[in-house]
Amino acid sequence: MSVFESTHPLVKHKVSLLRHHDISVKSFRELTQELSVLLTVEATQHFSLVTKPLTCWSGEISAPTLADKQPTLVPILRAGLGMLEGALTILPCAKVSVVGLQRNEESLEPESYYQNIVNDIAERTAIIIDPMLATGGTALATIDLLKASGCQHIIAVFLVAAPEGIDALQSAHSDVDLIIATVDEKLNEQGYILPGLGDAGDKIFGTL
Numbered sequence: 001m002s003v004f005e006s007t008h009p010l011v012k013h014k015v016s017l018l019r020h021h022d023i024s025v026k027s028f029r030e031l032t033q034e035l036s037v038l039l040t041v042e043a044t045q046h047f048s049l050v051t052k053p054l055t056c057w058s059g060e061i062s063a064p065t066l067a068d069k070q071p072t073l074v075p076i077l078r079a080g081l082g083m084l085e086g087a088l089t090i091l092p093c094a095k096v097s098v099v100g101l102q103r104n105e106e107s108l109e110p111e112s113y114y115q116n117i118v119n120d121i122a123e124r125t126a127i128i129i130d131p132m133l134a135t136g137g138t139a140l141a142t143i144d145l146l147k148a149s150g151c152q153h154i155i156a157v158f159l160v161a162a163p164e165g166i167d168a169l170q171s172a173h174s175d176v177d178l179i180i181a182t183v184d185e186k187l188n189e190q191g192y193i194l195p196g197l198g199d200a201g202d203k204i205f206g207t208l
């Protein structure tokens with residue numbers, strides 16, 4: 001498994017803006033979408049290309065073209081929906097597979113309440129999108145579900161990740177690549193990332 005933490009100055013700057021304690025819902029949503037665009041560029045940077053003949057204004061050329069089927073984006077409800085529009089900005093033909101998981105606030109275990117996975121997922125790269133990787137339980141459950149559905153290639157994109165969550169994914173799924181805006185310090189006793197963002201879903205949906 002590769003773990004890629006972005007070093008892009010715009011990514012770092014936008015994560016810092018997200019951390020402001022009194023950030024508005026509007027700003028949190030906008031920054032989440034902007035970060036999602038930047039991280040989706042990173043997530044797709046190793047996609048394979050083939051050359052295909054193309055007639056352009058000056059004649060025949062061999063043009064680089066994506067080799068494989070479009071990926072499926074996998075937003076984890078709710079907070080992952082906040083990253084969907086940004087990812088679709090640069091992958092406008094991607095399919096979308098939705099997974100509904102909510103972490104139980106006491107046990108910290110993810111509880112499943114919805115899933116709708118594209119039926120040809122075995123032929124597509126899945127790009128999981130969720131702002132937060134904390135204990136890793138939610139991401140693990142999502143990866144298990146995608147693999148059980150036949151998925152062969154998974155990339156997971158997070159805005160903020162705790163070392164505990166990264167370790168959990170590395171131990172269980174060494175074939176999954178992680179793209180992360182920022183790796184934070186640790187989890188607190190309630191399973192929240194420090195310094196973190198607080199509850200990303202509540203900030204995106206205004207349910208604080």
Ligand SMILES: O=P(O)(O)OC[C@H]1O[C@H](OP(=O)(O)OP(=O)(O)O)[C@H](O)[C@@H]1O
Nearest residue numbers: 077078079102103134135136137138201
């Ligand atoms: O790594 P974990 O310990 O599993 O925690 C991370 C999960 O927690 C948050 O979702 P939450 O359960 O708050 O649901 P929400 O998106 O509906 O707010 C977050 O968006 C992740 O999905």
Ligand SMILES: O=c1cc[nH]c(=O)[nH]1
Nearest residue numbers: 134192193198199200
């Ligand atoms: O810090 C955290 C941990 C889990 N979910 C969040 O939204 N934030």
Ligand SMILES: [Mg+2]
Nearest residue numbers: 199200201202
């Ligand atoms: Mg939440």
